[in-house]
Amino acid sequence: MMEQEQNHQKIGQELQLFTTLEEAPGMPFFLPKGMVIRNELESLWKSLHQQNGYEEIRTPIMMKQHIWEQSGHWDHYHENMFFSQVDQHSYALKPMSCPGAVLLYNQKRRSYKELPVRYAELGLVHRYEQSGSLNGLLRVRSFTQDDAHLFVRLDQIEEELANVIKLVEQVYSHFGFDYHVELSTRPPNSMGSDEQWSLAERALESVLKAKTIDYQLNPGDGAFYxxxxxxxxxxxxxxxxxxxTIQLDFQMPEKFNCSYIDSENQQQTPxxxxxxxxxxxxxxxxVLIEHYEGAFPYWLAPVQVVLLPIHESHLDYAQSVQETLKAAGVRVELEKPDQSFKARIRKAKKEKVPYLFIIGNNEKDSASVSVQDRAQNQLNQTVVDFLAQRQEDSLS
Incomplete structure (x- = not known):
């Protein structure tokens, strides 16, 4: 297990993706190449959420302690939280984003016609983890959850759950992951009535069966709500x-007096x-670093192309190719011939760059490039052809 856990840190250091420092234990620092990966993940997330009818929000990372008492986190989660005093008031750094989303929902009077309300948030959260358990990016004290909170009517539960599962499948398809599903039921330390828990468990089970998704039952491991x-x-x-994860919650809307007006002009709780x-x-x-062993797919790679002019005489043409690629949005680096060609090849391969463009006399004279991919397949083509192929790949 330790070898597995150290591996993403070793690769992350070699590829200059992130680092951890004693000045902020459990709170990773992201280097420029690591930020490329973060930004690509967030861009994919935002695009798919917009397509699926979500509205993006942002809520404060710190709120007064009474909010966490009202939400139930104080009773069920306070040992994992950070607290502070501000203006003689007790505050807590948020370990989860749900109370903030609930407060936003309550900012206006709601009609049944408005539901479902789908809020999505890339929320920075903080949780206290024992120093001995901290591990790179896998176990941290400060991290960004890709949260969403959907306020729905009783008759919308199963349809919305099915739509969430569809979105999960859309996201994971970009990485080629297989996965299995677990259904976790009521834990001993929980809030709410037997009736609510029974209804919620039946709804989750019904959707999984309707979508013919095999699942493993995990009794007693649900969230407290x-x-x-x-x-x-x-x-x-x-x-x-x-x-x-997908969690069904009858408790928090009641605790915060969330409501909407139904078709009979009666107040209901979402x-x-x-x-x-x-x-x-x-x-x-x-997980991705472990999964790809640092050899990220083209769309996710921090550097997508490295240009390798063989001699100084090929540098002007290589720079013009670099400008063309940059204008097309390609993340490209130019390795000038300050070192031997073999040394530059080794460096690019060690950095696991998807494509190397080798530029010599033939390429300069024919306005083409010699392309080598990570599998060491080699072909000669124009930059225009290369860009067209990458566009075709991204659409397939």
Whole structure:
């Protein structure tokens, strides 16, 4: 297990993706190349959420302690929280984003016609973890959850759950992950009535059966406010990682007096679906580093192309190719002929760059490039042809 856990840190250091420092234990620092990966993950997330009818929000990372008492986190989670005093008031750094989403929902009077309300948030959260358990990006104290909170009517639960599962499948398809599903039921330390828990568990089970998804029952491992569906990804080494989760919650809307007016002009309480797909950006990145062993697919790679002019006389043409690629949005680096050609080839391969463009006399004279991919397949083509092929790949 330790070898597995150290691996993403070793690769992350070699590829200059992130670092951890004693000045902020459990709070990783992201280097420029690591930020490329983060930004690509967030861009994919935002695009798919917009397509699926979500509205993006942002809520404060710190709120007054009474909010966490009202939500139930104080009773069930306070040992994992950070607290502070500001203006003689007790505050807590948020360990989860749900109370903030609930407060936003309550900012206006709601009609049944408005539901479902789908709020999505890349929320920075903080949780206290023992110093001995901290591990790179896998176990941290500060991380970004790809949260969503859906306020739904009783008659919308199953349709919205099915739509969430569809979105989970859309996201994971970009990485080629297989996964298995677990359904976790009421834990001993929980809130709410037997009737609410029974209804929520039946709804989750019904959706899984309707979508013919095989699942494993995990009794007593639900969240304190509701049962959940967890998605366990299988990486290239056959290891399992719990990432995505869908949780059905009758408790928090009641605790915060959330309401909407139904078709009979009566006040009703919505049901809350909590949901994350990556789980946490940091942990998901660790899984990807392990899964790809640092050899990221083209769309996710921090550097997508390295240009290798063989001699100084090829540098002007290589720079013009670099400008063309940059204008097309390609992340490209130019390795000038300050070192031997073999040394520059070794460096690019060690950095696991998807494509090398080798430029010599033939390429300069024919306005082409010699392209080598990570599998060492080689072909000569124009830059225009290369860009067209990458565009075709991204659409397939």
């Amino acid at each position: 509701g049962p959940k569906i967890d998605f366990h990804l299988k990486d290239s080494k056959g290891r399992s990682w719990q990432c995505g 049901i809350l679906i909590h949901r994350a797909i990556y789980g946490a950006i940091e942990r998901f990145m660790a």
